[in-house]
Amino acid sequence: MKYISTRGGMNAQAFSDILLGGLAPDGGLSIPEQYPQLSQADLESMATLNYRDLAFAVISRFVDDIPSDDLKALIDKTYTAEVYCNGRSKNQADHITPLIKLDASLYIQELSNGPTLAFKDMAMQLLGNLFEYVLDKKGEQINIVGATSGDTGSAAEYAMRGKRGVNVFMLSPFGKMSPFQRAQMFSLQDENIFNLSVHGFFDACQDIVKNINKDAEFKAQYKIGAVNSINWGRIVAQVVYYFKGYFATILATGKKVGDKVDYCVPSGNFGNICAGHIARQMGLPIGQLVVATNENDVLDEFFKTGGYHPRDVANTFETTSPSMDISKASNLERFVFDLIGRDSARLAALWTEVESGGGFDLSPAELALMQDSYGFKSSASNHSDRIAHIREVFEKYGVQIDPHTADGFKAAKAHRNLAVPMLIMETALPAKFEDTMLEALKQAPFRPKGLAGLEALPQRFDAIDADANLVKHYIVEHLA
Numbered sequence: 333m334k335y336i337s338t339r340g341g342m343n344a345q346a347f348s349d350i351l352l353g354g355l356a357p358d359g360g361l362s363i364p365e366q367y368p369q370l371s372q373a374d375l376e377s378m379a380t381l382n383y384r385d386l387a388f389a390v391i392s393r394f395v396d397d398i399p400s401d402d403l404k405a406l407i408d409k410t411y412t413a414e415v416y417c418n419g420r421s422k423n424q425a426d427h428i429t430p431l432i433k434l435d436a437s438l439y440i441q442e443l444s445n446g447p448t449l450a451f452k453d454m455a456m457q458l459l460g461n462l463f464e465y466v467l468d469k470k471g472e473q474i475n476i477v478g479a480t481s482g483d484t485g486s487a488a489e490y491a492m493r494g495k496r497g498v499n500v501f502m503l504s505p506f507g508k509m510s511p512f513q514r515a516q517m518f519s520l521q522d523e524n525i526f527n528l529s530v531h532g533f534f535d536a537c538q539d540i541v542k543n544i545n546k547d548a549e550f551k552a553q554y555k556i557g558a559v560n561s562i563n564w565g566r567i568v569a570q571v572v573y574y575f576k577g578y579f580a581t582i583l584a585t586g587k588k589v590g591d592k593v594d595y596c597v598p599s600g601n602f603g604n605i606c607a608g609h610i611a612r613q614m615g616l617p618i619g620q621l622v623v624a625t626n627e628n629d630v631l632d633e634f635f636k637t638g639g640y641h642p643r644d645v646a647n648t649f650e651t652t653s654p655s656m657d658i659s660k661a662s663n664l665e666r667f668v669f670d671l672i673g674r675d676s677a678r679l680a681a682l683w684t685e686v687e688s689g690g691g692f693d694l695s696p697a698e699l700a701l702m703q704d705s706y707g708f709k710s711s712a713s714n715h716s717d718r719i720a721h722i723r724e725v726f727e728k729y730g731v732q733i734d735p736h737t738a739d740g741f742k743a744a745k746a747h748r749n750l751a752v753p754m755l756i757m758e759t760a761l762p763a764k765f766e767d768t769m770l771e772a773l774k775q776a777p778f779r780p781k782g783l784a785g786l787e788a789l790p791q792r793f794d795a796i797d798a799d800a801n802l803v804k805h806y807i808v809e810h811l812a
């Protein structure tokens with residue numbers, strides 16, 4: 333299995349070579365030369381595997397430069413009941429991504445049982461172990477510099493804490509995160525984790541990271557890297573839970589391997605649902621892939637009209653499902669590459685438009701292909717929908733869902749076909765979004781046992797002015 337760039341300008345590379353990188357040298361995204369294909373017999377043999385064995389069966393098909401025994405060991409130490417515990421008993425927790433039944437054909441797949449209570453832990457925890465392994469083999473080091481407004485930064489820190497060869501410098505806006513998010517990140521005491529609390533908004537943090545990445549000399553000298561949502565290792569790790577959810581749904585609804593299951597995915601950067609698309613391309617019998625957005629509905633517009641017109645920061649709203657406040661879905665490029673028949677010249681032309689501040693429109697035939705053959709549907713949500721759906725799910729089913737998953741619930745209801753089971757991907761636990769949960773349910777959300785006193789733990793961070801040179805100086809000083 334070798335990897336190429338969506339824009340056609342990269343020689344085929346091995347998994348370990350693209351793992352640590354961000355964009356391909358031509359500005360595109362890395363993608364397998366072709367997707368592994370699974371037969372009905374393959375699928376049947378996977379149906380009863382536990383999470384770890386299933387993860388190996390899927391991921392090993394994408395990796396051919398890490399010996400099988402080593403890859404298996406990395407996967408086995410990642411997907412354990414201890415890591416994905418969420419205060420449960422070991423037995424329950426060992427399912428890693430269990431289902432919650434809402435009704436006979438509507439289920440939620442739990443993806444937020446990892447240490448930071450969001451689905452990003454599903455991939456990021458494996459990435460931490462893969463990074464350590466690959467850096468060790470290459471005798472290299474990496475200094476991850478990132479900006480976060482909450483979920484990504486904490487998932488990255490919990491994945492990389494204590495890992496050999498890795499330091500993390502995470503920039504967050506001073507005083508802008510929720511008390512829970514702040515405590516989650518700043519209570520880490522590991523020596524390789526640096527929290528920089530920047531006097532400014534999230535955009536200022538992101539600008540500093542961009543600025544540092546533009547300084548090629550600094551980047552090379554100090555081995556600056558990233559773990560953002562375009563990272564291929566994250567996508568491939570996410571493919572696994574589409575398989576796990578499929579087999580669990582088949583079992584729960586008395587269907588057979590080969591019958592279709594629909595999925596609904598709260599989306600922002602299109603990383604989560606891109607993994608669903610790849611699972612389908614491998615042969616997993618996925619019916620619809622329903623994209624759920626919030627008020628930032630660029631993707632809803634795209635899947636309804638075929639027009640992709642990303643918006644700038646000034647036209648991106650702050651909402652109560654903040655992890656989906658994204659108006660440029662970086663991983664969409666991977667899906668469109670497949671949709672247009674892997675024509676990298678055309679793909680490059682479309683994204684040249686996007687990168688110069690414009691967008692593009694698919695042909696009517698491509699729009700039909702996307703909706704019918706690829707099964708993409710979409711729906712957008714707003715604050716009052718969110719509140720109403722959190723309430724509805726609690727009153728009808730006794731289940732607390734977080735604001736992002738509530739956006740998913742709305743989209744799932746809009747597109748469900750009662751003859752086909754629908755699986756809603758849970759992307760975070762309600763405990764992370766206490767204010768919105770209080771507004772909807774008039775009670776504080778459930779919080780996993782181990783996190784009871786989180787806000788009272790000692791916090792470790794450095795405040796810094798929004799100035800890229802100060803941040804560079806900080807990095808250099810703390811590496812010495």
Ligand SMILES: *Cc1c(COP(=O)(O)O)cnc(C)c1O
Pocket residue numbers: 450451452483484561598599600601602603604605655656736759760
């Ligand atoms: C990151 C995130 C999303 C969006 O996922 P993408 O892969 O960017 O589409 C949705 N919900 C939550 C809670 C998240 O943290």
